[in-house]
Amino acid sequence: MSKVSVLILRAAGINCDEETAHAFRLAGAERVDPVHINAFIQGSRRLSEYDVLVLSGGFSYGDDLSGGKVLANEMQCKLMEDVETFTGEGKLILGICNGFQVLVKMGLLPQTEPGGRRQEATVFYNDSGKFECRWVYLRRNPASPCVFTRDMPETIYIPVANGEGKVMLASEDVQARLGPGGHIALQYVNPPWVATGESAEEAAGATAAAAREAAGAAAGDVTGETAYPWSPNGSVDAIAGICDATGRIFGLMPHPERYTHPTHHPRWTREGCREPDGLHIFRNAVNYVRGA
Amino acid sequence: MTAESKTRRIAVVNRKEVVDAVGEGLRGDILDLGIGSVEGVRHVRLYALHGALSAAELDRITSGLLTDPVTQEHLEIADAGLPVAPGEWGVEVWFRPGVTDAVGETALKGSRDLGVAGIESVDTGRGYILAGPLIRSQVDTICRRLLANDVIERYACYEGGQ
Numbered sequence: 001m002s003k004v005s006v007l008i009l010r011a012a013g014i015n016c017d018e019e020t021a022h023a024f025r026l027a028g029a030e031r032v033d034p035v036h037i038n039a040f041i042q043g044s045r046r047l048s049e050y051d052v053l054v055l056s057g058g059f060s061y062g063d064d065l066s067g068g069k070v071l072a073n074e075m076q077c078k079l080m081e082d083v084e085t086f087t088g089e090g091k092l093i094l095g096i097c098n099g100f101q102v103l104v105k106m107g108l109l110p111q112t113e114p115g116g117r118r119q120e121a122t123v124f125y126n127d128s129g130k131f132e133c134r135w136v137y138l139r140r141n142p143a144s145p146c147v148f149t150r151d152m153p154e155t156i157y158i159p160v161a162n163g164e165g166k167v168m169l170a171s172e173d174v175q176a177r178l179g180p181g182g183h184i185a186l187q188y189v190n191p192p193w194v195a196t197g198e199s200a201e202e203a204a205g206a207t208a209a210a211a212r213e214a215a216g217a218a219a220g221d222v223t224g225e226t227a228y229p230w231s232p233n234g235s236v237d238a239i240a241g242i243c244d245a246t247g248r249i250f251g252l253m254p255h256p257e258r259y260t261h262p263t264h265h266p267r268w269t270r271e272g273c274r275e276p277d278g279l280h281i282f283r284n285a286v287n288y289v290r291g292a
Numbered sequence: 293m294t295a296e297s298k299t300r301r302i303a304v305v306n307r308k309e310v311v312d313a314v315g316e317g318l319r320g321d322i323l324d325l326g327i328g329s330v331e332g333v334r335h336v337r338l339y340a341l342h343g344a345l346s347a348a349e350l351d352r353i354t355s356g357l358l359t360d361p362v363t364q365e366h367l368e369i370a371d372a373g374l375p376v377a378p379g380e381w382g383v384e385v386w387f388r389p390g391v392t393d394a395v396g397e398t399a400l401k402g403s404r405d406l407g408v409a410g411i412e413s414v415d416t417g418r419g420y421i422l423a424g425p426l427i428r429s430q431v432d433t434i435c436r437r438l439l440a441n442d443v444i445e446r447y448a449c450y451e452g453g454q
Contacts, residue, residue, distance in 0.1 A: 061398050062394065062395070062398060064398035065358060065395070065398060069357065069402070070357075070401065070402045073356065073406060074402075074405045077406060077407065078405070119361055119362070122360050122361070122362035124310070124360065124362070125314070126313065127313060128313065129313030129314060129317045168310075168362050168363055169362070170361070
């Protein structure tokens with residue numbers, strides 16, 4: 001059985017590296033190294049040492065100019081050759097929150113035209129103008145080739161925390177290619193007790209008891225409209241996570257590393273312990289590498 | 293030919309079809325000040341790039357670093373200020389000399405990452421275009437109480453069409 005080596009790339013302002021490393025260790029990775037990007041730029045470390053490259057959450061370079069932009073440019077200008085080799089060898093790349101913004105702004109996601117490194121999308125300021133921090137329901141796309149979301153439950157529940165999480169696309173052509181290519185791996189959906197298109201005010205009528213009763217049911221229909229706050233950012237098609245055509249490069253705005261123990265769930269004392277949805281994503285990555 | 297060292301002022305704004313959440317939020321804040329005649333606010337990011345930059349290098353910084361290609365557009369603005377139409381007010385807020393500009397330092401690092409060696413420093417500021425039948429005293433109130441922190445920032449406001 002092959003050993004799994006995971007790189008958690010660090011840079012100024014990244015602040016979820018340790019949680020993400022913990023998640024990969026829980027998932028069974030034998031080697032998990034949080035390493036600063038300068039080690040790779042200066043050549044003291046090599047991307048080729050690893051099976052999985054992870055860009056974790058945080059505020060790289062303060063998100064001073066826009067979320068993930070400076071780190072995306074730094075990687076494009078100083079590490080792109082190594083990244084191309086890494087992806088060419090069939091290895092995995094995961095971007096969480098700020099890391100997702102970096103992958104999108106590098107042109108690695110969604111890559112609806114394979115091999116193209118054109119920025120086809122962006123992750124922009126939330127429509128609310130606020131930092132949105134809460135648990136959200138997501139619908140997994142079973143038709144997506146994404147290796148990170150394989151065999152997960154249809155509905156996933158993990159936290160989101162961002163000020164710039166609105167996925168926007170460069171053109172209608174890109175949008176037209178996303179669906180057939182299976183690029184949309186995760187979408188925000190209404191909670192189980194909220195009807196499709198229902199606003200938060202309308203949903204407020206639902207009692208807490210009804211919510212608890214419905215908690216195990218399937219979530220709302222993503223083909224309809226998922227309204228704020230259930231879709232926290234105003235993303236096109238309620239997009240929460242995107243992969244490339246191979247399914248080996250994946251990014252998402254929510255934080256799966258924040259739901260890796262049953263007790264992370266906000267209602268675990270009432271609803272009991274269950275398999276943490278976030279941990280499933282990391283296990284999928286580790287299992288993929290073992291089987292590759 | 294070597295480019296001459298000078299300052300280029302860049303304004304970055306959301307494209308018209310893109311939600312300007314900052315501007316919308318500020319409009320509500322201005323209404324909360326009791327100034328009901330404000331009809332709209334557009335938020336502008338301002339950058340002053342100092343150095344010897346060729347046209348290609350300037351474009352590399354503005355298009356490749358400062359402007360989101362999907363949601364924003366940029367323009368170079370003259371010393372006269374933001375392009376404000378009659379019936380609008382332009383407001384610029386910049387740090388006072390000596391105040392650390394952390395975002396400017398990030399923009400400098402990002403510019404150098406792009407291979408632009410001639411960049412010497414970057415100052416950052418905020419711009420606002422206020423629409424509505426406002427008078428100067430109201431705009432001054434908005435600037436002092438909402439848009440600028442007078443301890444560390446200075447502001448300038450001007451009326452369109454003047």
